[in-house]
Amino acid sequence: xxxxxxxxxxxxxxxxxxxxxxxxxxxxxAVLVRGESLLGEGCNQPIGGCDPTGHAEIIALRAAAAAEKxxxxxxxxxxxxxxxxxxxxGAIIHARVGxxxxxxxxxxxxxxxxxxxxxxxxxxxxxxxxxxxVCEQECSVLISDFFTLRxxxxxxxxxxxxx
Numbered sequence: 521x522x523x524x525x526x527x528x529x530x531x532x533x534x535x536x537x538x539x540x541x542x543x544x545x546x547x548x549x550a551v552l553v554r555g556e557s558l559l560g561e562g563c564n565q566p567i568g569g570c571d572p573t574g575h576a577e578i579i580a581l582r583a584a585a586a587a588e589k590x591x592x593x594x595x596x597x598x599x600x601x602x603x604x605x606x607x608x609x610g611a612i613i614h615a616r617v618g619x620x621x622x623x624x625x626x627x628x629x630x631x632x633x634x635x636x637x638x639x640x641x642x643x644x645x646x647x648x649x650x651x652x653x654v655c656e657q658e659c660s661v662l663i664s665d666f667f668t669l670r671x672x673x674x675x676x677x678x679x680x681x682x683x
Contacts (some may be wrong), residue, residue, distance in 0.1 A: 522654045526621050529553055529599040530655045534623070536563040536576065537601045537662050543568055547662045550576035550600040552584040552593065552617070559596060560584030576600060577608040581615050592616045601659040603630030603652060609638055613646050620650040623659025 522530070529551055536549025540563035548564040562579025566572055577600050585591050597619040598612060603626040612620060620632065627634045633652045 522621075522651075526599070526651075526654050529597070530601070530621065530623060530659075532558075532561070533576075533599045533601050534655060534658060534662070536561055537659070540564040540576070541662065541666050547666050548576040548600065548602050550580040550598060552580045552596050552598050554593075554596045559587055559593070573607065575605070575608050577604055578611055581611055581617075585615065594618060597621060599654075601655075602626050602663060603632050603634055605629045606631050606638060613644055613648060616646050618649060620648060621654050622650070622652050623655045624663060625652060625656075 532551050533549040536551070537547040538549070540549060541547035543563075543565065545564040545567055550562050551558060552560045560580040560583030562576045562583060564574065564576050565579065566574035568574075577598060580598065581593065584593055584596070591614075593615045596617050598617050599621045600608075601623045603622045603624065604612060604620065605626070606629070609631050622632070625634050629635075631638050632650050639648065639650075
């Protein structure tokens, strides 16, 4: 059962994910906190930003590092609406984030619960605590609805082109 604090911050990440969807980006949101303080936040923007590293987690980490004036972010928790990918896990570990809380699993690209090969590797000098499934249904629906609408839009365009 998630704590009230985990639910509060995940709701903030969900709001950011909705903002990403409004901008035609995959709806992922992330917030990085220490105690009760928000250090950084982000929503997906690789398309609009023409930046392959423009994932919500990376943007939140960059904002927090700038605010802290330190690339290390110990004793923090990252809340993200979907399980982090390989790139994001690397940044999370290098920043020394203490804990990750995510909503929905990502069976293809997620690397904590879904494909834990990297997280379980013994060559990292930082171990990360994590918890998945916080607001899982809401986070999962955001992603699935986004891709359903995108597929429907493509089908409509295809039908229009065929006429």
